[in-house]
Amino acid sequence: MPNDDHRPTIFLSYAHADKPRAQRVAAALQRDFTVWWDELIEGGSRFARSIDEALDAADAVVVLWSTNSVESDWVRDEATHARDRHRLVPLSLDGTKPPLGFRQYQIIDLTHWRGRPDAPQMEAVRRAIEAALGQEPVERKPSSAPVTRRNAIVGAGAAAAAAVAGAIAWKTGLLGSSPASARSIAVLPFKNVTGDPSQAFLSDGLTEEVRSALARNAGLMVLAATTSNTVKDDAGDAKSIADKLGVAYLLDGSVQRDGDRVRVGTNLTNGKTGFSEWSQRVDRQLGDIFAFQSEIARSVSNALSVQMATDSPGLGGTRDARALEAYLRGKALYNLAKDADTDRQARAEYEVAIAADPKFALAHAALSRVLASIASQSAAASELKPLYTAAEREAEQAISLAPTLPQGHLALGYSKFAGFMDVRGARPSYDRAYQLGRGDADIVLLCAIYMVRGRRFDEARDAIDRALALDPLNPRTHRAAGAISYASRKYPEAVGQYRRALQLNPRISVAHASMGDALMEMGRLNEARAAYEAEPASMFRLRGLAILEHRAGNEAAAEKAFSQLVNEVGDAATYQQAEVMAQWGKPVEALMLLGRAKVIGDSGLSLIATDPLLDPIAKDPRFQRFVSDLGFA
Template sequence: MLLDGDQAATVFLSYSREDQKRALPVIKALEAAGIKVWWDGLLEGGDTFLPTTEAALESADAVVVLWSKTSVLSHWVRDEATRGRERSCLVPLTIDGTHAPLGFRQFQTINISKWHGKAGAPEIERAVRAVHGFAGQAHAEPMPLPKLTGISRRALIGSGGAVLVGGAALAGWALFKPTAAMAAAGSVAVLPFRNLSGDRGKDYFSEGISEQIRSTLARNAKLLVLAPTSISTVAKDGIADLKAVAARLGVAFVLSGSVRQSGEQLRISSTLTDGKTGTSPWDEEFDKLIGDVFAVQDEIAEAVAGALAAQTVSGGKQNGTTPGGTSNLKAYDAFLRGNAYYALRSGEAAYRAALAQYEAALAEDGKFAAAHAARARTLIVITNSYGKASEFKSSYDDALESARKAVALAPDLAISQSTLGYVFVQGKLDLRAALVPFEKARQLGQGDATVMTLCGIFAAQSGRFGEAELAVARAIKLDPLNPGAHRIAGYAANCAGNWASAIDRARKAISLNPKLDGAHGIIGDALIQQGKFTEARSEYVAEPDALIRLTGLAIAASRMGDAAAAKVAADKLIAEFGDAATYQQAQIEAQSGQADEAMAKLLHAREIGDVGLALAYTDPMLAPLRARADFKQLLSGLGFG
């Protein structure tokens, strides 16, 4: 058990003897992070080399391999790396920029070729986080505070929930008031359970327990279970009166609780509060061993559903516990840690830390479907936002394999199905293949705001605007204070050509979070379609995301007849994003009347796998190309129509 006092993580370091001078600073930095490192320099004269090495290789939490122009030729290093790969604990580093050899390129290699040996530097910290992840431990440093970061339009079309539910409401959340109608019978908000263990590092565990209870309740089609993003806006506001919380969220009931952990002992207290009266139709306290946490979660969800049934006509027994889970406590703990890192959405380091935790969970339980799905989504986020073109194919293939495993293990888990569909779109640009899993996700995930948002985006991209409207409306009903959900509603309206609705919905998103990426761009796009170019330009100027902002400014300037300004914006776009903005360059060309050049850009985007093409079928910026045979052929090849 690594829930209380985490023991030191252990590493087997594999490297070429010629690289020993480069290996020593790595060893020093890992040890400075509290990691115990085995390397061949520890062998004493009387040690038998092979048995000692094999024992260290088999017992280490992680195998760190230093790839270089010499080590890729070493049979010893390759054999040790192979064992790390087989044990699912490989952490590959390149010390001189050399690519990993064939057979190891499906792993994200950490480049430390420009690292100067300083412990705590970002390059080596990625390796430290990965090692802690494989050891099932939290990183030695506290998690960074969440912060809003720039998100590209590539991410906007569905980066695994990073944008779909991203951007929790800030000071402007109170501008949106849930209506009285939202407090329907059977509606409930599950607040994050408080951690009473005296260790803030255990917050992820107590909050993870409440999230698992929420997920189980959400499977009950007769209940309306609010999504966590809206809840967090109120929970962080520090409102103690649960009646006031219910009123703010527009729900009939609030489930709150606490977790106190002491060694192997676990005490979970939980209370269901009636939002109208402030009374508690059900409350319970559980004293269990930590290994019983899974049964307790199910028992609480069952009791709450029963209490709701007694209080309303809409309750009822949930449809069993959430599929795709695990009964392995170590795997569960690593999964919750991964979720905590992922929820930060604070940059590459947080996503890679999440990935390491999900992989640690899978090393403990390879049949943990929810962890497979989470790993697939995280791989896509990392690849789309931070990956190099040379890494795309192997990373996307890896994500697709994880998503398929999730579906095979838990076909009734909505997030597994939506993840598979999303990987087909984001990783493979195969919208035809995505259709079936997204339809299954839509049927299974009516209680999951993230799933419904993903389904809404896919429907909007595919031209099924009625389905998109229903899915997005459901997502907003489940998560009314989530600015990301309102932004996606604006995007869907733009796809359907409903310019006024797109503007209204995007403005609502901005009222919830004035710093939200993408919303001003949606308004600008709608204004362009109405011929309001000056107003559109003002919206693009206010857009925080550089990719969206520069694309919009180039289009607005071109439509206003200012060729010089259009060129400045387009040149800056290319200088800053290069091939990653190929699709956006096509949008600019299409809106500038350069249809042939726009098509050339789109074909190049297809060649390099630019996922912006998923927007093409309903993108109003590409309207000038719709009658072209080559454009129709491109869309057909992507699986549209």
């Protein structure tokens, strides 16, 4: 859109219930900026098209958060667009916190602002806009010019969103005045130049290990794998890729294998200038790769003048080539998250790695994770306890070999919590994993899930905000954010996060059913039914339909869905059967099934303290004793 006086254009996003206050903000800002807001769209304009054009053209987006706007899908979508472009300036009209996923930015509180254009609050807003635009602060002369149709135009927006990389680091002062201004970095997928596609696991694995080593440095903001990999085939230059990812630096590399020799080239590029800051090319034995990835991390940290923690070379790694190769193959299989077969193949590879090097701590931790994954997703009821017992044993071995390995502590916490409902015993492991692995999005995400299930709602929301900032394009992160909102009874927010997860991966497991749960709690039964019917996992699809049809008064359909749940899934869905009984107003049957779930080790019990579907029996003293006996506060 044209800018008549060549001043920056500000898009004002707000809820229409806040229109009077939005008008005062627009009037205060117009002396220094061209302000667009929807009250002044020219008559006859196509509303949505005008908004889209103004949003795309704006130099910065000022979002007015309030009790009204946090519930607005329009405002959230505009805020998302601004964050993706690193042009978000968030204000709070009444002290309301931004919704989940938008809390990493410093917010300016206008609760006590009385409309004066020269008030300290508005000066702070102007400085924030200038920072978002990358400008130096300027002196201003007082002005009392009114908002005119020429310099005031559109704003109002839509749908829940991904946090941009670098946001947390900006808030904490790591990155200066804008999210991509200093020590944020993306590790791009290393290229496999061996000429053999079957060796891709080696370049992919080295990429992950270098990323993990860098993430242990508290002075860096390291973008997670899923988001970094979105530019794998991008033909743009370094500056455009860095801008797209919202980071200051890019690390890329290449891997060429010849037998047990590996040649690795790495290059650190300044995303602002496009010039290389540091590069190297070395030949190593395959078994030396873990030590080498730590050297890369230290070299990058030195290049960025950030002190690197003094971990031993290749924390938890190995120098055995056979062990390394099997571990990386297992990791590639596990990361597919395809089905039970790939999990079992990953288990076999990890076991080969440990047989080759029994002191390979990362392999023990990875084996623990995959054993617990098999138990929670595909094992028969009789297999649950043996699998979780083995998972706990492998995690303990990982920690004994590498006491500061966050993956080991995370694996131990998960096996204790999901496998044995040892809520109190799991907490030290999760807290230690979070302390050691705050730079790893996967670790932070799983810790956030544990926190919310233990009713630590504020901590969980802070943690998932961090995970969203580290990995904004990972559907698993948004699915977890939805679960946290759902457990917190923030159902519209949950629906937004589940929708975002499905946009990123339409086949992600359980997201359809989870969105159905939130929609059903909002009373939107037809939409919930469609969501359940789209869920491929029969356990969650049938459980959801059994509850929904009962609420809708379709008893025959409800009974049919429940019978299918029992007959097709069996004891593995004991917890889900208890949810149905609670919703059907049968507390005795629900409590009996929960007791059985405890006996067989059903990991669904990890949800029990915050599960909205159990609300009908939540005040029953028998239920409260059961939850307390499990160790929930």
